[in-house]
Amino acid sequence: MAPRWWLLILFLGGSVLQASSQPNSRGFISIDCGLMGEESYVDDETNLLYVSDAGITDTGTPYNISAEYYRPWRSRNVRSLRSFPDGARNCYTLRSLVSGLKYLFRATFLYGNYDGLNKPPTSFDLYIGVNFWTVVNMSWWGSDQDNRAEVEAIVVVPHDLVQVCLVNTGGGTPFISGLELRPLKMSLYPQATAELGLFVRRRQNFGAINETIIRFPDDPYDRIWDTWSDATMWAEMTTTERVNRLDGDYFEAPMAVLQTAITPLNASGSIKFGWDAEPQPNNLSPGYLAVLHFAELQLLDGDALRQFNISLNDESRFPGYTPPGYLNRGYVYNSFPYPRVSSYDFSLNATANTTLPPIINAYEVFSVITTTNVGTEPQDASAAMTIKAKYKVQKNWMGDPCFPKTMTWDSLNCSYATASPPRITSINLSSSGLNGDISSSFGNLKALEYLNLSNNNLTGSIPDSLSQLQSLTDIDLSGNQLNGSIPSGLLKRIQDGSLNLRHGNNPNLCTGNNTCQLAAKRKSKLAIYVVVPLFVIVVIVSVAAVVLFLLRRRKQPQGSMDNMVTIKPQNEEEMPTSHGGANYSLRLLENCQFTYKELKMITNGFERVLGQGGFGRVYDGFLEDGTQVAVKLRSHSSNQGVKEFLAEARILTRVHHKNLVTMIGYCKDGEYMALVYEYMSQGTLQEHIAGRGRSLPWWQRLRIALESAQGLEYLHTACNPPLIHRDVKATNILLNARLEAKIADFGLSKAFDRHNGNYISTNALVGTPGYVDPEYQATVQPTTKSDVYSFGVVLLELVTGKPAILSEPEPTNIIHWVRQRLARGNIEGVVDVQMQGGYNVNSVWKVAEIALKCTAQASAQRPSMADVVAQLQECVVLEGGHTPDFNTGGRNSDYSSWNYNACAGGQSTDVSRNAAFGTELRMPTVGLGLAPATR
Numbered sequence: 001m002a003p004r005w006w007l008l009i010l011f012l013g014g015s016v017l018q019a020s021s022q023p024n025s026r027g028f029i030s031i032d033c034g035l036m037g038e039e040s041y042v043d044d045e046t047n048l049l050y051v052s053d054a055g056i057t058d059t060g061t062p063y064n065i066s067a068e069y070y071r072p073w074r075s076r077n078v079r080s081l082r083s084f085p086d087g088a089r090n091c092y093t094l095r096s097l098v099s100g101l102k103y104l105f106r107a108t109f110l111y112g113n114y115d116g117l118n119k120p121p122t123s124f125d126l127y128i129g130v131n132f133w134t135v136v137n138m139s140w141w142g143s144d145q146d147n148r149a150e151v152e153a154i155v156v157v158p159h160d161l162v163q164v165c166l167v168n169t170g171g172g173t174p175f176i177s178g179l180e181l182r183p184l185k186m187s188l189y190p191q192a193t194a195e196l197g198l199f200v201r202r203r204q205n206f207g208a209i210n211e212t213i214i215r216f217p218d219d220p221y222d223r224i225w226d227t228w229s230d231a232t233m234w235a236e237m238t239t240t241e242r243v244n245r246l247d248g249d250y251f252e253a254p255m256a257v258l259q260t261a262i263t264p265l266n267a268s269g270s271i272k273f274g275w276d277a278e279p280q281p282n283n284l285s286p287g288y289l290a291v292l293h294f295a296e297l298q299l300l301d302g303d304a305l306r307q308f309n310i311s312l313n314d315e316s317r318f319p320g321y322t323p324p325g326y327l328n329r330g331y332v333y334n335s336f337p338y339p340r341v342s343s344y345d346f347s348l349n350a351t352a353n354t355t356l357p358p359i360i361n362a363y364e365v366f367s368v369i370t371t372t373n374v375g376t377e378p379q380d381a382s383a384a385m386t387i388k389a390k391y392k393v394q395k396n397w398m399g400d401p402c403f404p405k406t407m408t409w410d411s412l413n414c415s416y417a418t419a420s421p422p423r424i425t426s427i428n429l430s431s432s433g434l435n436g437d438i439s440s441s442f443g444n445l446k447a448l449e450y451l452n453l454s455n456n457n458l459t460g461s462i463p464d465s466l467s468q469l470q471s472l473t474d475i476d477l478s479g480n481q482l483n484g485s486i487p488s489g490l491l492k493r494i495q496d497g498s499l500n501l502r503h504g505n506n507p508n509l510c511t512g513n514n515t516c517q518l519a520a521k522r523k524s525k526l527a528i529y530v531v532v533p534l535f536v537i538v539v540i541v542s543v544a545a546v547v548l549f550l551l552r553r554r555k556q557p558q559g560s561m562d563n564m565v566t567i568k569p570q571n572e573e574e575m576p577t578s579h580g581g582a583n584y585s586l587r588l589l590e591n592c593q594f595t596y597k598e599l600k601m602i603t604n605g606f607e608r609v610l611g612q613g614g615f616g617r618v619y620d621g622f623l624e625d626g627t628q629v630a631v632k633l634r635s636h637s638s639n640q641g642v643k644e645f646l647a648e649a650r651i652l653t654r655v656h657h658k659n660l661v662t663m664i665g666y667c668k669d670g671e672y673m674a675l676v677y678e679y680m681s682q683g684t685l686q687e688h689i690a691g692r693g694r695s696l697p698w699w700q701r702l703r704i705a706l707e708s709a710q711g712l713e714y715l716h717t718a719c720n721p722p723l724i725h726r727d728v729k730a731t732n733i734l735l736n737a738r739l740e741a742k743i744a745d746f747g748l749s750k751a752f753d754r755h756n757g758n759y760i761s762t763n764a765l766v767g768t769p770g771y772v773d774p775e776y777q778a779t780v781q782p783t784t785k786s787d788v789y790s791f792g793v794v795l796l797e798l799v800t801g802k803p804a805i806l807s808e809p810e811p812t813n814i815i816h817w818v819r820q821r822l823a824r825g826n827i828e829g830v831v832d833v834q835m836q837g838g839y840n841v842n843s844v845w846k847v848a849e850i851a852l853k854c855t856a857q858a859s860a861q862r863p864s865m866a867d868v869v870a871q872l873q874e875c876v877v878l879e880g881g882h883t884p885d886f887n888t889g890g891r892n893s894d895y896s897s898w899n900y901n902a903c904a905g906g907q908s909t910d911v912s913r914n915a916a917f918g919t920e921l922r923m924p925t926v927g928l929g930l931a932p933a934t935r
């Protein structure tokens with residue numbers, strides 16, 4: 001009997017147990033406002049970790065609602081809240097978002113007589129960044145008798161930092177109970193763009209079983225699907241069969257939502273539903289967008305037809321609509337808002353020819369929020385926030401420093417130009433009780449003209465960085481405790497008359513006098529005698545520590561996983577007594593082997609299909625700690641190659657790099673073989689460059705190129721003989737919640753027929769048309785340079801936004817297409833028009849050049865992956881500025897720089913190492929045709 005153990009795998013980078021307002025492994029941020037007494041808790045219903053708001057706002061007062069408003073069915077989120085009696089605008093600052101990504105924002109409000117006054121505010125305004133989100137009104141729909149309101153929006157965030165602000169408009173004290181952020185796949189909700197956000201008005205699931213609200217984990221994006229049932233109007237239909245997924249699905253309605261539907265009670269009837277427009281001026285939306293979700297739940301016989309007309313306010317919108325066949329999903333939606341009227345009524349009427357009544361499974365309605373307001377230039381805003389935090393400035397310093405004009409921070413002046421974001425031009429913090437040294441962040445305010453810090457208690461020296469501020473003409477530092485001398489840069493600017501510096505009344509400040517220079521010299525001597533030896537000691541100690549660490553690591557090859565994996569027995573009683581707990585854990589850790597039963601639990605009975613590949617279906621699953629995983633399952637496998645499969649899989653669980661999709665475990669249990677991978681929520685690179693939905697900007701493409709190159713370089717260098725991928729392509733590069741790229745589907749030999757999954761004993765050519773190295777094609781001997789070739793094709797796809805094989809006007813290889821155009825010096829004719837010029841021409845040129853070198857006919861002329869990485873790094877530098885969090889993404893260590901041989905170690909693996917990874921394919925190899933995990 002297989003011991004019933006559970007692997008509890010905690011990735012450092014995505015630990016759900018970490019209590020902070022940082023995004024979790026899925027990129028979710030879940031905040032319980034006003035939570036006190038404990039920092040965080042795991043919500044019973046969703047199993048998500050909610051954290052206190054204490055670290056993300058510095059104003060407001062926490063409260064609990066009155067006990068009589070506690071309800072057992074309510075989420076715990078609404079029990080506490082934060083109220084903002086002071087100031088016109090109060091904000092939450094959310095960090096570590098992914099700039100350019102689409103997020104679902106949800107804010108919850110429940111008054112619950114928290115202040116004992118029994119007088120909820122009538123209304124206040126809510127903003128996402130500098131853009132108006134909604135009026136929060138405790139009395140219109142969306143709120144219930146207990147004065148509860150919940151608002152949702154889908155917006156593209158412009159920066160990695162976003163503020164959510166409550167603005168007091170005279171309707172009572174603003175408050176908030178909960179704030180949740182959920183990243184969405186970029187391709188979802190194509191109506192939401194950088195300029196337009198969607199305000200969610202309705203999201204309703206028809207015929208829900210027992211009126212259960214559907215959200216996470218049934219909906220991986222944690223949208224909330226309310227229920228609507230009315231047995232007097234509609235008959236309900238349900239199925240337990242799986243509703244098929246749809247490639248390129250724009251809305252990804254959860255399976256549980258599509259498994260229920262309604263039809264009219266009598267066959268000739270129609271389905272009607274609608275909504276009222278919110279009163280102006282609360283809602284400035286030009287109109288509404290709707291999405292109607294359908295799935296046929298009845299197996300129709302030959303002559304049966306379900307066909308209906310969809311009309312809105314008696315105007316035909318989608319005539320003769322037929323839901324896609326049995327258990328397939330479909331939707332209809334409008335891209336441009338339905339113009340504003342006072343109310344909207346959809347009706348679904350049977351056509352003349354139909355034999356079955358209309359059906360509908362769910363619908364969503366949105367109004368539109370314009371998100372074209374531009375906040376303060378990000379570097380200015382960030383510097384101002386740092387200054388605020390450093391000196392604990394009270395005043396009204398909340399939200400965006402310059403926007404809107406009416407709420408510009410006190411003591412600050414901004415300049416406003418039409419075509420560019422507002423800049424901070426002056427700061428007057430005179431007599432503001434500032435302590436400490438002069439923040440270096442002042443040096444980041446590049447448009448600053450006037451700076452007054454007089455009459456404070458500032459200490460330390462004057463930073464020379466101020467002299468770099470070209471627009472700065474006046475500095476007043478008088479009346480402080482500054483010391484040191486005036487930096488030479490500033491002196492120069494004073495001498496040439498471009499700067500006026502006041503520094504009187506700083507008793508310890510040296511102003512170019514001889515006596516001072518002496519004092520300064522003495523100081524620098526002191527530095528040599530004291531600071532330098534100290535530095536040397538620190539260096540020696542650090543080096544020793546690193547050496548010791550590395551030595552330890554060498555001794556225990558599995559050490560790389562010590563940091564990443566912990567193991568917890570599920571059932572203490574069944575723990576075998578003959579094993580010490582630790583030893584047993586280690587053995588499990590070595591194997592990372594799951595039983596079929598465990599996989600069934602992880603995937604909740606193989607419920608949600610993420611994709612379908614040659615290896616088999618890919619399922620969504622959760623480990624016990626909530627870590628989301630993708631399970632690739634194959635059944636009816638023959639016994640051929642099982643030993644090799646196990647040996648290979650065991651090795652792959654040891655290959656770790658931040659740019660390789662981590663294989664968490666595997667399974668060989670009876671007829672089942674399975675592989676368990678980390679979940680990559682943003683899907684394949686292909687989906688992001690194929691031009692559907694919002695397409696990636698150049699700096700993000702460049703970053704993805706570098707990250708994937710690093711992953712491949714690791715494969716090529718970490719193992720000896722090198723691991724050759726053999727099927728590098730855009731669908732084998734997956735993106736996680738932070739849009740970080742990781743190489744997928746590597747390692748297992750590919751001599752498996754992708755179509756029928758049969759084991760092939762001969763060395764078959766593997767790869768995908770358009771990506772295959774011509775030399776490999778000729779020799780059937782893959783080398784690392786075959787991967788380089790394929791990677792070159794991926795680079796070309798990133799530059800052009802076009803597929804590896806172009807179909808128009810006639811089938812052409814992308815390499816040929818690009819070479820032809822570049823030969824004429826025409827880079828603009830090659831670059832993806834969707835990037836709309838948002839790139840540095842030099843960096844695009846350079847990437848195109850790298851790509852063409854990679855795709856050279858003769859492998860000897862191609863660079864190595866290490867060369868490619870170095871070149872791409874230069875491109876990132878050329879692009880400049882746009883990649884603030886570069887290389888800081890994954891918290892998993894980058895083992896490649898340690899030259900840690902993940903493939904060595906482990907006694908039992910030696911036998912098959914050559915077969916699994918060899919460049920020579922003389923031995924019969926076995927492997928699994930892991931087709932791309934299309935998600």
Ligand SMILES: *[C@@H]1O[C@H](CO)[C@@H](O)[C@H](O)[C@H]1NC(C)=O
Pocket residue numbers: 036037038062063064080
């Ligand atoms: C709310 O209640 C919790 C426990 O019930 C308590 O720890 C916390 O201090 C209360 N918060 C406030 C603001 O009173």
Ligand SMILES: *[C@@H]1O[C@H](CO)[C@@H](O)[C@H](O)[C@H]1NC(C)=O
Pocket residue numbers: 209210
């Ligand atoms: C719905 O409710 C009934 C009665 O309360 C219960 O027996 C049934 O199991 C529920 N169904 C589901 C799917 O929860």
Ligand SMILES: *[C@@H]1O[C@H](CO)[C@@H](O)[C@H](O)[C@H]1NC(C)=O
Pocket residue numbers: 269270311314315316347348349
């Ligand atoms: C749909 O049917 C309803 C009644 O069944 C009718 O009132 C309505 O006018 C019809 N709409 C259209 C567009 O035919």
Ligand SMILES: *[C@@H]1O[C@H](CO)[C@@H](O)[C@H](O)[C@H]1NC(C)=O
Pocket residue numbers: 320351352353
């Ligand atoms: C209904 O059936 C008739 C005859 O088969 C056909 O001519 C007509 O186009 C059909 N109408 C629709 C809306 O499909």
Ligand SMILES: *[C@@H]1O[C@H](CO)[C@@H](O)[C@H](O)[C@H]1NC(C)=O
Pocket residue numbers: 431432433434455456457
């Ligand atoms: C400086 O700090 C002292 C106490 O530390 C205080 O008395 C004095 O008012 C402060 N000066 C200014 C200008 O804020």
Ligand SMILES: *[C@@H]1O[C@H](CO)[C@@H](O)[C@H](O)[C@H]1NC(C)=O
Pocket residue numbers: 511512513514515
């Ligand atoms: C230099 O020091 C003398 C006193 O030693 C003082 O009178 C003079 O003002 C100082 N010069 C400057 C530029 O501060």
